[in-house]
Amino acid sequence: MTLGLHLAVLAVLAALQLVLPPFHHGMVARVMVLAAYAIGYNLLLGYTGLMSLGHAIFFAAGMYGTGLTVHHGGFGVAAALVVGLAAALAVGAVVGVMTVRTAGPAFLIVTMMLAQAFYLATLHFNELTLGDQGFILPALEVTLAGRAFALADPAVKYNVALVVFGACLLASLGLVRSPVGRVLVALRENEERTRLLGYHTGRYRVLAVALSGLVSGLAGATYTLLFSYVGSTFAGVLYSIYPLLWTLLGGAGTTLGPLVGTLLMTYAIDVTSGITDAYLVIVGAALVLTILWAPAGVVGGLRARWARWLP
């Protein structure tokens, strides 16, 4: 039933591209990539119980790893993607090891500080990264079964986003239902007791941070390949707060929550930005309202009321 539901969601997303008008077609493609980022965040917040305020470091590691190798090294899509993923995984492992002894707000502040240092570094080394201004990637294509697909083509963009999102969604579902996922949930519920049961809680925590970093980095790398831009904005505080908001709004600790939260929030921001320049006020309002009245999020609320079986 659960696997069926997730496949049905992916099928709906796949079918949507046939009916969506061009603007929404592009929006949903973007939402799917960002939702993959939120899935990475949710692995940590929702299933391991660690609230990070520095996930932009992973997203940006994927983005810069991929973007810089394309820009300076002339790498192809596949090779650049591998570099991006390796960078994100490495950063994830380092952050995981560094934060292994911190809990609660301390974890949050350490991740925030590390991400801020990374962000400042992207500004400081601006001969390499072009800092704030960033750089635009050349037109890229992927070759599949002898045919070349240009990533700039909207249909290709949508389907690459769908494949990446689908892979992250199914992988997260697989992970949380696996024995490893159960241990992570045990960590969330009670780290001390999990340790007493004989699990190496430290190792599982490092693993959780590294995996979360890897998924977030995959989203960052995909984002840069599809939307051809690399810039330090994506390493900034806002891009650490977004996945927190998307995950909380959709429902932390639910596999479908990240998609729901990202979809709702991306459209809410789009509508608000048509009304005022200060559209980020909606981010603040959504954070406060969610934490006050819907701490379980949309999918979490549905699960509590009607569908206990939702993963």
Place this chain on the structure above:
Amino acid sequence: MPVTLGPHLLLALLEGVVGALVLALTALGLSLVFGVMRIVNVAHGAFFMLGAVVTWYVSSATGSFLLALVAAPLAVGGIAVVADRLVLRRIGYEPESTIVATIGLLYILEQLVLMTYGPYARPVAAPIYFRIDFGWFGYSGYKLVVAAAAAFLLVAAWLALSRTTLGLYLRATQQDREIAQAFAVPVGRVYSLAFGVGGGLAALAGALIVPVQQAHYLMGLDALLLSFVVVILGGLGSLTGTVVAALVVGLADGAVSVLFSPTLAKIVATLLVGVVLAVRGRGLFGEELA
């Protein structure tokens, strides 16, 4: 090189001292809120920024900087108390929910300022203007007045905490909330007071710095990060530690900024704090953050 190093060092020292004292005032607010309420207030930088913006409004409307200096902390403290009652109290000061709520508050305040005040960086004329000639360069006298005012306010805050009944309530709540309540300390009101005073201190620092830095809706982020750095290095919940750390960090920041680059100074500071907190959950001194 040795010929020019002297003036550079003197400038770095001056900038460092001024920055350090203002930082100490800002961070003291954050430290007080953490100590008494056991919460991390991410909106602290927004209070700092609001202080600067209110100062701009009041001093351009009335022409009096001194009036603005009184109005800013009162207005911002009031906003903080309202936020405490409307939001933080309702979520029971649960640490992670509080952080999420204060991030939300940060964006609401920042964007409301953007809507009303606009995206400009606007200066306020310094109430006193004179230059002190150091031979190699002239230095703004107002900056030294700011340093002196910040130092005075720090002493005043220390006296208020150690010599008044309200200060006693604050310290009692910090040490043990339940015992304090058993001794009829109105803990709920003390929380609101701490949040208000914390916001007010940040606003005061923001107000003092406007003539030097200009008021801008994004100025809060740096103040927030540096305050975090200071509060963590100085030890969570230790007010003396906060002030000492602010002096060290402020001086180091001034020196690295003048001699190398401001961005590099911030990279070093943030990495340092990340590492310190990762190795020792309680900061260099003080209590465990959990």
